[in-house]
Amino acid sequence: MSQTDPKAASIGGAATISITVIDTATGAPALQSGVTSTLSVTLTNTGAAIxxxxxxxxxxxxxxxxxxxxxxxxxxMAISLDQWQFEVSTTLGALILSYAGTDPGEWLGDLAFEITGVLCDGPASAGSFQVNFSHMPGAPAQLSQPLPLTEAPQPGNASLAQALQVSLDNQGSVFVSTALDPLSNSLFLNIRNIADQPLYTGTGTPSEAQITVSFxxxxxxxxxAPAATNAPTTPPLGSAWNITGEVYVDQTEGWRVLPSEPQDRQPVWRLAPETGNTDLIGTGAHSNVTFRFGNxxxxxxxxxxQMTLSFTGFRKNDTTLYDSLVLTLGIVxxxxxxxxxxxxxxxxxxxxxxxxxxxxxxxxxxxxxMGGVNAVQLxxxxPGIAPVTRTYATPxxxxxxxxxxxESVIIPSTSQSGLVTTTLQALDAQGAFLNALQFSCYLQLMVFVDPRDNKTYPISLLNSKYWMTRNLDYNESGSFAYNNMQSNADTYGRLYTSSASSVLxxxxxxxxxTLQDWQDLVNSFATPQAAYQALTGTGTGQLAAxxxxxxxxxxxxxQFADLSVRGYYQAVNGATPSFVTFDGTTQTVLLGGTLPADAALSVRYVKDT
Structure with missing residues (x-):
């Protein structure tokens, strides 16, 4: 009897097997403590039939x-798989599936089944799901996937997924090799806080936060790479037990890497904050930490x-927890x-x-x-940035x-947005050119510099458009300071008629x-009231109306009215002037309305797309 997936096609040669294990309820490669789960297990053979x-x-x-x-x-626990017999081995502490087809068969493609009744009430922990193959010529001895235990989500908890950006450099590339010519690779794991406040803002020490990493x-x-069950005294060449972990670049208040513990069946690295780290991961120049997994x-x-990461024990503040988070990052x-x-x-x-x-x-x-490179030039x-030369080997x-x-390239300052291109050249021992690669990035100046008077205004990306986040304050005909007091213009900007040159x-x-620009921005929130609260907020990246x-x-x-009560903003509606009102009495945003043509209102600019 055949166990071949008809959709699979053999590529010849040895069996090529991968494993995927997920909780069917969450779709994540993790279990939740205290929740009875069903595990979906898929073993995929894309090579020769077994x-x-x-x-x-x-x-x-x-x-x-x-x-x-x-x-x-x-x-x-139980497993139901056609033509396979299931049993629980108390001696091995394992579940057993034995092929029981009437006739011998073969396996190519997906061999998929579910394990029901999986339950654990323990605390969050690292762990792995391991499959050993017996009497299956061409199959590996074993294959395992990380399967951490996490806390179940709770109402009122915050989301780490909305605060963190997690990635592997260079799309997680690893070069395979042979025992006669081994190549030692490194993977660089970047964890960045993309929120507008530190990851932890409480008064205590967030010492329970931990990230477990495994492959x-x-x-x-x-x-x-293979990893024999439990760490050997001297791991062989190519064993995952030889992989090292370290902090590579730390812009935070400090992280450390803890090696595998004696109870770990396979290699696990635990990333934890240093004792003096009071905000876990900060913002701005303190928002990133990079870990290196070498050898x-x-x-x-x-x-x-893939690499699997499990975030547990994270707090947002003294009263709010983050839900546990499990991520898988692809490795090529x-x-x-x-x-x-x-x-x-x-x-x-x-x-x-x-x-x-x-x-x-x-x-x-x-x-x-790089490979076989004696020196590089960057x-x-x-303008004004000197070339950098690095020498790695001389005869x-x-x-x-x-x-x-x-290398970190430092631009002293820039007065305008623009593209910066870096070129890296590789050289041999004689200084001859080997090859070159380029990387370009765009510097988005988060200020608008008004060329008419050189005043600067902060900007922010809101609903996919760059908006000024302070009112225009250019003195011209058709503009007014509230009550003709310069101190009001310094605080609130000037008020402009629809015929002022700053508007036209x-x-x-x-x-x-345009009125549509304003409407799109307001509609990005659930209600006009929610829009008012968000758009009048003064935090980093907010409109600050x-x-x-x-x-x-x-x-x-x-002739002046409503200071500190309402904000009125010019809007373009075709050839007809219009406006938007931020009403402090009703805490809402109103689009359009009727005002005299010579009324003067506040002005914000939006960057052209």
């Missing part, structure tokens, strides 16, 4: 659940595998290039770098990997077959927002 013997020595899968699940819990282990194309020698076939295993030179060149920041003002320096962190397109010494390096002909690259009042010519004694 024979499935029956009879006295049948093909057998021995399934070891994570270490945190007690052996007594196995009795409640898929085995000797197939779907695994990074990775993968003597396996090319393919895709590939053959090393046959020629010498640069292999990759990239920036560790997003390709668009926000520059807070026209006086702050800008740091562009760069990294590269050139930057920004009679020879360069490494695989190496990594990095703004500086190049900017425009008075002001209640600057209005000027309406009249015969009355006061």
């Amino acid at each position: 024979a499935l013997a029956n009879g006295a020595q049948p093909a057998t899968l021995t399934l070891y659940l994570p270490e945190y699940i007690p052996a007594s819990a196995l009795a409640a 898929t282990y085995g000797d197939t194309s779907g695994a990074l 990775i020698i993968s003597l396996t076939a090319v393919g895709h595998t 295993k590939q053959v090393a290039p046959p020629t010498r030179g640069l292999l990759s060149f990239f920036g560790t920041h997003p390709p668009v770098i926000s520059v807070p003002d026209d006086k702050s320096p800008v740091t562009i962190p760069l990294r590269w990997s 050139f930057t397109s920004f 009679p010494n020879t360069p490494k077959p695989l190496d990594y390096d990095g 002909t703004p500086p190049a690259g900017w425009h008075v927002p 002001q209640l600057g009042g209005k000027y309406v010519p009249s015969a009355s004694t006061s």
Whole structure:
């Protein structure tokens, strides 16, 4: 009887097996404490078909659940898989699947089944799901995937996924090799706080926060490297137990890497804050920490595998917890290039770098990997930045077959947004050119410099558009300071009629927002009331709309009204002037309305797209 997936196609040669294990309720490669779960297990063979013997020595899968699940819990579990017999082995502390087809079969493609009744009430913990293959010629001895235990989500908890950006440099590339010519790789894990406040803002010490890191282990194309159960005294070449972990670049108040513990069945690294780290991960220049996992020698076939991270014990403040978070990051295993030179060149920041003002320096962190390179030269397109030269080996010494390096380019300041291109050249021992790679990033100056008077205004990206976050204060005909007092203009900006040049002909690259611009911005919130609260907020990256009042010519004694009560903003609606009102009495935002044509209102600009 065949166990071949008809959708699979053999590529010949050895079996190429990968494993995927997820909780069917969450879709995540993790279990939740105190929740009875069903695990979906998929073993995928994309290589040569594997024979499935029956009879006295049948093909057998021995399934070891994570270490945190007690052996007594196995009795409640069950597996139903056509032509396979299921049993619980109390001796091994494992679940057993034995092939019981009437005739011998073969396996190609997906072999999928579910394990029901999986329950553990323990605290958050690292762990792995391991499959041992017996009497299956061509299959690996074992294959495992991280399967951490996390706390179940709770109402009122905050989301780490909305606060963190987690990635591997260079898309997680690893070069496979052989025992006769091994290559040592490194993976760089970046964790960045993208929120507008530190990850922890409480008064205590967030010492319980922890990130566990592990990989898929085995000797197939779907695994990074094999890892014998429990750490050997002297791990062999290519074992995952040889992988090291360290803090590479730390812009925070301090993190550390803890090695595997004695109870860990397979390699696990625990990333934890240092004792003096009071905000976990800060903001701005303190928002990133990078970890390096080195000495990775993968003597396996090319393919895709993964790193699994489990975030547990994180608090937002003294009263609010973060829900646990499990992430998987893809790793691409590939053959090393046959020629010498640069292999990759990239920036560790997003390709668009926000520059807070026209006086702050800008740091562009760069990294590269290379093979057989004696020296490199780094050139930057920004005027005044001197070239950088790095020498790695001079005769009679020879360069490494695989190496990594990095450099931070510092732009002293910039008065305008623009593209910065860096070029990295690789050289041999004689200084001859090997190859070159380029990396470009865009410096987005988060201020608008008014060319008419050189005043600067902060800007922010709101609903995919850049908005000024302070009212315009350019003195011209058709503009007024509230009550004709300069102190009011300094605080609230000036008020402009619809015929003022600042409204009709703004500086190049900017425009008075259309009524549609305003409507799109307001509609990005659930209600006009929610929009008012958010758009009048003064935190980092917010619009900070002001209640600057209005000027309406009249015969009355006061032509100015509503300061600190309402804010009125010019809006363009085709050829018809319009406006938007931030009403402090009703705490809402109103779009459109009727005002005299010569009324003067506040002005914000939006960057042209």
